Amino acid sequence: MQKKLLLAALAATFGMSATASYAASHGAGTLQAVMDKGFVQCGVTGGVRGFSAPDENNNWTGLEVDFCRALAAAIFDDADAVRYTPLTSTERFAALSSGEIDVLSRTTTWTMTRDTSLGINFVGVMFYDGQGFMVRKSDGITSALELGGASVCIEAGTTTELNAADYFSSNNIDVNTVVFEEQDEVLKAYEDGRCDVYTTDSSALAAERLNLEDPDAHLILPQIISKEPLGPSVRQGDDGWFNLNRWVYFLLLNAEELGVTQANVDDMLASDNPAIKRLLGVEGTYGELIGVSNDWGYRIIKALGNYGEMYERHVGPNTEIGIERGVNALWTDGGIQYGPPVR
């Protein structure tokens, strides 16, 4: 009798392994999970001014932070329902695919390898950027082609590392690279004179230059050596969540195109323009299509303004970073930001 029991137990153990149904990880249902916990978990940088950095009151602020806030505004009607996870460039993709964060909005360049082999999908391009170089004015350098023999400081695990190798080898320039894991350390090593050159996305260069002791002693070279489309990304396999993210981004662009701003959004509710009516949820049930309230557009613009306003607020010419709109202007203004219609 006892023997039989033991055998049964043994068989059960094997049976369990044979029929093991693996604990399914994330995938579908991110929106539901976000609604249940009551906030969006947003992966950001450790601090790149203009994109994601804590302000003097310790609130996260920046263009990419605003994307997460827009998501929260659409879902909860509360742009503050966001929690932030600062990530290094090497941690970021694992954090997203493990489900630690719901959306990665961390100056991440959209590349083919990342889009296809990391199990993530890029939502759109919040900022069209390119890689540049910063040098000391005292070195008398005016072009990246004069950098032969220089030491170059780079952040680990970025496209920057690859672009620099491509650029210098294709131009037969011999440089010495020094790679750090944290952006702060890259900047510190550059400032201490360990490197002659600091290279990263030119927007980040503009922001980081302000963190130097004497910003005027440094110069950003005119060469832009790569395409760096920076945008938020989400996990593959959850199309509902992907759609919501994607249309929040498009809504920001459409609002700017239609002239709907944070200041005039209440007046615009009474607008006769059908496109604006659809945008703000006065007409149609477009919110339902992405699983949120129909006035999602109104919520976002009321809380944060349109894409242009976000840009001006964080990185535009009137900010300390001071980057012209350039290619980041709407298509109607000669740029390449283009939002498919809400209809």
Next chain:
Amino acid sequence: MASENDLKSSRISDAPAKASLVNDPKVRAIFYQFLLLVGVVWFFVYIFGNLNANRASQNIRTGFDFFSNTSSFEIGFTLIPYDRASTFADVLLVGLLNTLLVSVIGIVLATILGFALGIARLSSNWILARLATIVVETLRNIPLLLQMFFWYFGVLKLMPNVKQSLELPLFIVFNNRGIVTPEPLFSDNFGIVWTALLVAIIASYFVTRWAKARQDATGIRPPAARINTALVIGFVAIAWLASGASLDWSIPVLQGFNYKNGIHIPPEFLALLWALTLYTAVFIAEIVRAGILAVPKGQSEAAQSLGLKEGDRLKQVVIPQALRVIVPPLTSQYLNLTKNSSLAVAIGYPELVSVFMGTSLNQTGQAVEVVLVTMLIYLALSLITSAFMNWYNARIALTER
């Protein structure tokens, strides 16, 4: 008497046959061991299955194919030829060699410094002993990462920049990009000199053995050290002159941003080596001190009464006995040093974790494979070190006569 014993043993051996197999403690023990094994195997099979199923469902690429892909990035300090067209397998090798370089040099330096500090703490010289105590207590109570930042960012800042480099004698240049030394350029037939050196070293090993045997037999110590020095210098000099091999030096010169030619030792390496050496040395110092204190005082008193000099007392009597206490914990310090070298990622030295688990992981996105390989390498390094130290420990262990 004999029959009584037989009776006893037969009683014992008869007993289990009567009881059910289920109640046999031996069978039960084996059964539970088996059950545990099944449980453990099932656990790992489940975990790996779960991992792969989840990664497949998330469309994450898996497998080890990426090793033969082009890495497309540069590494600033390599011991073997490497450029952006090299593969990820090359990256792994470059990282591993850089880790080994700093670990091996670090272990040697930390051992020397550690022994010196440990003995200094026991010195009868009050100032020396206090100074050693201060060094040990300060360094071992500050986290290693902070010490690395201190040596790298704190000390780097004080170094002159390239254009104001310190030019030391022998054409050695010192600045905030590290140290540049002249590089020896060996002529093609220099191999004969190396061979001569090797022969001399092997010969001196036998001289040492002979000297020891002679001392054991007669009590007279032949001047082995002097003979060996003469052997090495003589062999090398003769081979060099006879073969006409030449040795040129490539002298570093300032050109553009940096010094050209010569051997460049980056400050990241120096800071890492220095931090690892100091941090490990103070722990070794404590181990050495404990080992020496573990040798009964009577031993050195006995040696003294035999008329041995202070140095010989330490070398011939105290240290050999202390080593038995010192070696096992010393092994774990060596392992610590090797593993701690992975902190170098913070100060930009391109060792295994930095180039492979940092950059390569990010460029390939295959975290599981990359982390697994990295862990296996550290495990292998540690096991090899342990095996060597265990062999050494067995060799010096007290042999009963």
